[in-house]
Amino acid sequence: MTAPTTDPVTATGDPRATVRRAAYVSVDPGVPVFGRKGSSVHVQAVLRELVRAGVEVHVVTTRRGGDVPADLAGIAVHEVPVARSATTAEREKALQVADGRVGALLDTLRAAGPLDLVYERYSLWGRAATGWARDAGVPSVLEVNAPLVAEQRTHRELVDEAGAERCARAAIGAATAVVAVSRPVATWAAERAGSRSGHVHVLSNGVDTARITPAPAGRAPASGAARDAxxxxxxxxxxxxxxxxxxxxxxxxxxxxxxxxxxxxxxxxxxxxxxxxxxxxxxxxxxxxxxxxxxxxxxxxxxxxxxxxxxxxxxxxxxxxxxxxxxxxxxxxxxxxxxxxxxxxxxxxxxxxxxxxxxxxxxxxxxxxxxxxxxxxxxxxxxxxxxxxxVERHDWSVVVDRALAHAGVTTHTAVGAAVGAARPGEAHRG
The missing domain is CATH 3.40.50.2000 (Glycogen Phosphorylase B;)
Known part of the structure; x- marks a missing residue:
C-alpha cells in the first residue's frame, strides 16, 4: 500500500482541465446541506468556493436542510428521496436504494450539458457517484471526513457492516482523487483503496478568511464583562x-x-x-x-x-x-x-x-x-x-484548489492563485 500524501501540493506538468459545471453529491441524511452543523458549514464552504469561481454547481442530496443562503442562490438542488423505515436494517437498505438513484440523476445532468467534475462527500452508503464518474470519464474528488464504518459501529448502530465496507471500498477505489481531513482518516481510506492507495491525500479543513476576520480595534467587551476582562x-x-x-x-x-x-x-x-x-x-x-x-x-x-x-x-x-x-x-x-x-x-x-x-x-x-x-x-x-x-494556508479557496489539483482539474479563475488578488493585504491583518 502506498502511503497517503500530505499537502501542500503544487500542480505540475500539463495544464489542468477547467471546471465550468460540477455536481456536488452528499447522500448522508445526517448532513443537512444548508444546515447549521459543522459538517453543513464544511459543505457550504466548498460550494461557496466553486460558486465564487464561476462554476455552475448542481447539488445532489438526500437532505436539503434549510433555505439556500443568498450567496449560493444560483445553485440547483436535486433532492433524492429516502423511503421511510422502521428499523435500522430497513434504514440502511433505504439509503442504499436512494444512492442507487444518483447515477440516473447524473445522467440527466450530463444530458443537459457537460459535467467537468463530480465532488462527493463520503457517506456510509454512498458509492454511485464516483463509480458513475469513473465510467463516464469525468474527474472526481471523494472527500473523506471520518472512518464512517467504524464510527457508525462504535457510536450508533450498524447492521450490515460488510455492506458498508463494500460501499467504502467501491467509492474510494473509483474516485480520481480521495482527500482525507487527517492522516488517520487517510490511512483508513488508503487501506480500502486497493491498488489505488496512491490516490489518497491528506488535506485538512479550511476557513473562509473573508467571512471571519480579526476584531476591529476597540472591540466591545463580552456581555456583562468589564472592558479589561x-x-x-x-x-x-x-x-x-x-x-x-x-x-x-x-x-x-x-x-x-x-x-x-x-x-x-x-x-x-x-x-x-x-x-x-x-x-x-x-x-x-x-x-x-x-x-x-x-x-x-x-x-x-x-x-x-x-x-x-x-x-x-x-x-x-x-x-x-x-x-x-x-x-x-x-x-x-x-x-x-x-x-x-x-x-x-x-x-x-x-x-x-x-x-x-x-x-x-x-x-x-x-x-x-x-x-x-x-x-x-x-x-x-x-x-x-x-x-x-x-490566509496563506487554510483559506477554503486554497483547500478547494488543492483538492481539485489532485483530480487534475481547476476552476477557470484559478482559485488558489486568485486568493491574494481577491483579498489583498489579508495576510498582514490581525
Missing part, C-alpha cells in the same frame, strides 16, 4: 470528547489567579447543564456565559469577543478530527491554546500560532491561559501569526 472562548458542540470537564477545571484555576477572566461557551449539546453545574460548584459560575446553539453567521462577532480560544481535546485513541473551530480561531486572529493531539500541533504550526498543552491536564491548560492573560504582547504576536497562517 480577559475572555477565553470555546466554540463547538458540548459533548464529552471536547474536554469540557478539563476546560472548566482549568478555568476555575484561571479565575482564581486572574479575577477578570471570563469563559464564553458558544454551542449547545448534552453536556451543557453538567458543564455549567461544574463551573458553579467550583465557584466560577458567575464568570461563564453559554450562548446555546447559534447560526454560522453569528460566529464572527462572537469570536471578536475573545482574547484567547481553546480546543482542550482529551487523549482519544482515535483522534482523527480536523476541527473547523481551530481554523476559525486562526482566521479571527486569536491565539489558540490546544491539546497536543492528532492534527492540532500541525494546525498551530507546532506552537507558532498558539500554545500546545498535554491533553487532559487542567493545570497545564490553566498555566498557558494565565501566561497569555498576563502577556498582551504575546497574544498580539500569536494572533497576527494565526491570521497570516489562516
Amino acid at each position: 480577559f475572555t477565553v472562548l470555546f466554540v463547538g458542540t458540548l459533548k464529552p470528547w471536547h474536554g469540557l470537564d478539563v476546560l472548566v477545571d482549568a478555568f476555575a484555576d484561571v479565575r482564581r489567579r486572574v479575577p477578570r477572566a471570563r469563559l464564553l461557551l458558544v454551542g449547545d449539546g448534552p453536556e451543557r447543564e453538567a458543564v455549567l453545574d461544574r463551573a458553579r460548584a467550583l465557584g466560577a459560575g458567575d464568570a461563564v456565559t453559554s450562548t446555546g446553539a447559534v447560526a454560522p453567521a453569528e460566529i464572527p462577532p462572537l469570536l471578536h469577543r475573545a482574547d484567547v480560544a481553546v480546543a482542550p481535546y482529551p487523549a482519544l485513541d482515535d483522534f482523527y478530527f480536523s476541527p473547523l473551530k481551530v481554523y476559525e480561531y486562526l482566521a479571527a486572529g486569536l491565539p489558540v491554546v490546544a491539546s497536543a493531539v492528532g492534527e492540532l500541533p500541525g494546525a498551530l504550526g507546532h506552537g507558532s500560532t498558539g500554545r500546545l498543552v498535554p491533553p487532559g491536564d487542567p493545570t497545564a491548560l490553566a498555566d498557558a491561559l494565565v501566561d497569555l492573560a498576563r502577556e498582551p504582547r504575546a497574544r498580539t504576536v500569536l494572533g497576527a501569526r494565526a491570521r497570516e497562517a489562516a
Whole structure:
C-alpha cells in the first residue's frame, strides 16, 4: 500500500482541465446541506468556493436542510428521496436504494450539458457517484471526513457492516482523487483503496478568511464583562470528547489567579447543564456565559469577543478530527491554546500560532491561559501569526484548489492563485 500524501501540493506538468459545471453529491441524511452543523458549514464552504469561481454547481442530496443562503442562490438542488423505515436494517437498505438513484440523476445532468467534475462527500452508503464518474470519464474528488464504518459501529448502530465496507471500498477505489481531513482518516481510506492507495491525500479543513476576520480595534467587551476582562472562548458542540470537564477545571484555576477572566461557551449539546453545574460548584459560575446553539453567521462577532480560544481535546485513541473551530480561531486572529493531539500541533504550526498543552491536564491548560492573560504582547504576536497562517494556508479557496489539483482539474479563475488578488493585504491583518 502506498502511503497517503500530505499537502501542500503544487500542480505540475500539463495544464489542468477547467471546471465550468460540477455536481456536488452528499447522500448522508445526517448532513443537512444548508444546515447549521459543522459538517453543513464544511459543505457550504466548498460550494461557496466553486460558486465564487464561476462554476455552475448542481447539488445532489438526500437532505436539503434549510433555505439556500443568498450567496449560493444560483445553485440547483436535486433532492433524492429516502423511503421511510422502521428499523435500522430497513434504514440502511433505504439509503442504499436512494444512492442507487444518483447515477440516473447524473445522467440527466450530463444530458443537459457537460459535467467537468463530480465532488462527493463520503457517506456510509454512498458509492454511485464516483463509480458513475469513473465510467463516464469525468474527474472526481471523494472527500473523506471520518472512518464512517467504524464510527457508525462504535457510536450508533450498524447492521450490515460488510455492506458498508463494500460501499467504502467501491467509492474510494473509483474516485480520481480521495482527500482525507487527517492522516488517520487517510490511512483508513488508503487501506480500502486497493491498488489505488496512491490516490489518497491528506488535506485538512479550511476557513473562509473573508467571512471571519480579526476584531476591529476597540472591540466591545463580552456581555456583562468589564472592558479589561480577559475572555477565553470555546466554540463547538458540548459533548464529552471536547474536554469540557478539563476546560472548566482549568478555568476555575484561571479565575482564581486572574479575577477578570471570563469563559464564553458558544454551542449547545448534552453536556451543557453538567458543564455549567461544574463551573458553579467550583465557584466560577458567575464568570461563564453559554450562548446555546447559534447560526454560522453569528460566529464572527462572537469570536471578536475573545482574547484567547481553546480546543482542550482529551487523549482519544482515535483522534482523527480536523476541527473547523481551530481554523476559525486562526482566521479571527486569536491565539489558540490546544491539546497536543492528532492534527492540532500541525494546525498551530507546532506552537507558532498558539500554545500546545498535554491533553487532559487542567493545570497545564490553566498555566498557558494565565501566561497569555498576563502577556498582551504575546497574544498580539500569536494572533497576527494565526491570521497570516489562516490566509496563506487554510483559506477554503486554497483547500478547494488543492483538492481539485489532485483530480487534475481547476476552476477557470484559478482559485488558489486568485486568493491574494481577491483579498489583498489579508495576510498582514490581525
